[in-house]
Amino acid sequence: MKDTRKKRPKPEINMTPLIDAVFLLLIFFMVATSFAPIPGILVKLPPPGMPQSSQTPQNLILRISDPDPGVPNGVMVLNENIISVDRLLVAFQAATLKQKEMLIIQSGRSVLHGQIVEVMDLAKRADIKKIGFAMVARESI
Amino acid sequence: MDYKKPRRSTMELMMAPMIDATFLLLVFFMVASQTRVPPSFPVELPDSLTRHAFPMKRFNLFIGREGLMSIDDSMLQNFDELEMFLAKNKKAIETLIIKADKGALHGYVIDAMERAKIAGIEDLAIGVKEAPGGIMID
Numbered sequence: 001m002k003d004t005r006k007k008r009p010k011p012e013i014n015m016t017p018l019i020d021a022v023f024l025l026l027i028f029f030m031v032a033t034s035f036a037p038i039p040g041i042l043v044k045l046p047p048p049g050m051p052q053s054s055q056t057p058q059n060l061i062l063r064i065s066d067p068d069p070g071v072p073n074g075v076m077v078l079n080e081n082i083i084s085v086d087r088l089l090v091a092f093q094a095a096t097l098k099q100k101e102m103l104i105i106q107s108g109r110s111v112l113h114g115q116i117v118e119v120m121d122l123a124k125r126a127d128i129k130k131i132g133f134a135m136v137a138r139e140s141i
Numbered sequence: 142m143d144y145k146k147p148r149r150s151t152m153e154l155m156m157a158p159m160i161d162a163t164f165l166l167l168v169f170f171m172v173a174s175q176t177r178v179p180p181s182f183p184v185e186l187p188d189s190l191t192r193h194a195f196p197m198k199r200f201n202l203f204i205g206r207e208g209l210m211s212i213d214d215s216m217l218q219n220f221d222e223l224e225m226f227l228a229k230n231k232k233a234i235e236t237l238i239i240k241a242d243k244g245a246l247h248g249y250v251i252d253a254m255e256r257a258k259i260a261g262i263e264d265l266a267i268g269v270k271e272a273p274g275g276i277m278i279d
Contacts, residue, residue, distance in 0.1 A: 015160070022163055029170030039192040040238060040266035043254070109248025113204075113241045116250070117187035117269060124191035133251060 041120055059102045060095055060128070062119060066108035074111045076119075085118065092126030100127060106134040180211045187243035189269035200234045201268070204241035204249050220256050227260035240268035 060079065067074040076083050078091055092103075103123045107116065123131055180203040202223070203211045210217040217223050227234065237257055241250050250267075257265060 015156075019156075019160060019163070022160075022167055026163060026167045026170065029167065029174050033170055033174040038195045038238065038266075038268060039189070039271045040195050040268045041189060041191075042193045043265040043267060044263060107247055109246060109251070111247040112243065113245045113247050113250050114187040114243030116247050117189055117243070117267065120267075121189040121191050121269075133254075135251060135255075 041117070041124070058098050059104050060092070060099050061104045061106065064105065064107035064111045064115065064119070066110040067112065072112060073115045074108060085122075088119065089122045089126060092123055092128060095126070095128075100129065102130040102132055103128045104132045104134055180205070180209075180214060181216065182207075182209045182211070184240055184242045185244070186240060186268050186270040188272040190272045192269055192271060193266070195236060195238060195266050200230065201238045201240050202253060204239065204245045204253065206242045206244040208246065208249055210249075210253075220252050223253065224256040224260050227257055227262055231261050234262055236264040236266050237262050238266045238268050 063077040065074040065077075073085070076085070076088070078088070083091055092100075103119075105116065105119060120131055182203070182205040184203050184205055201213055203209075203213075210220075210223060212223070212226055217226065227237070239250060239253055241253075254265060
């Protein structure tokens with residue numbers, strides 16, 4: 001006797017849309033991911049407690065005044081001498097090893113962050129090991 | 142003459158290994174990706190020749206030119222709010238990256254550093270823009 005039953009087609013899962021979606025997700029994550037490190041300057045804060053008073057005559061002390069209206073940068077005074085940004089690197093490099101232990105920046109609150117980073121950059125280039133920010137102690141906050 | 146052509150097998154592309162590799166890549170990128178979250182205000186970082194390199198992390202403190210502050214994309218109203226946020230997330234923050242606009246006042250950056258110290262965070266980084274010909278330091 002001849003078997004007349006119809007052969008059932010094999011059940012198959014259609015994988016194509018899934019693979020399409022996976023490829024789209026892959027492309028999204030590949031584009032959105034960034035492995036490039038962020039450039040920055042490392043800052044180690046002193047431990048909590050009493051503020052450190054490491055200001056000694058041996059250190060380099062840079063005072064930056066609040067900028068006048070219309071002028072981007074404040075006037076800088078390095079150990080009692082007025083100095084321009086162009087000469088700051090040479091002055092840092094000419095400092096003694098003892099002086100290069102630490103640079104203390106005493107700046108007004110209105111000095112722009114860009115000027116401070118510029119000074120920190122020059123100090124790092126001149127191999128100054130530590131940079132400190134002088135501030136006025138408050139009663140409480 | 143009885144000549145039989147050998148039957149050609151149908152050409153098939155093996156898709157399974159490629160799909161496996163794609164899934165692996167997908168999982169890798171999903172795990173490794175750190176989405177960049179820009180603040181809602183413009184921040185132009187100062188240039189610096191010397192710099193360290195930090196892996197991209199969460200918890201970037203943005204300080205704008207006008208004194209606006211945000212941690213990643215969530216705005217902060219004042220320094221008290223910043224201190225509370227830092228104290229709450231102290232364990233998750235390895236290094237707080239301060240990305241201040243070059244036109245922001247230094248006083249704001251100092252205040253932020255002070256609040257970070259009060260909250261118990263000791264490692265900070267000041268975000269800079271790479272100047273051409275820069276020097277990477279340890």
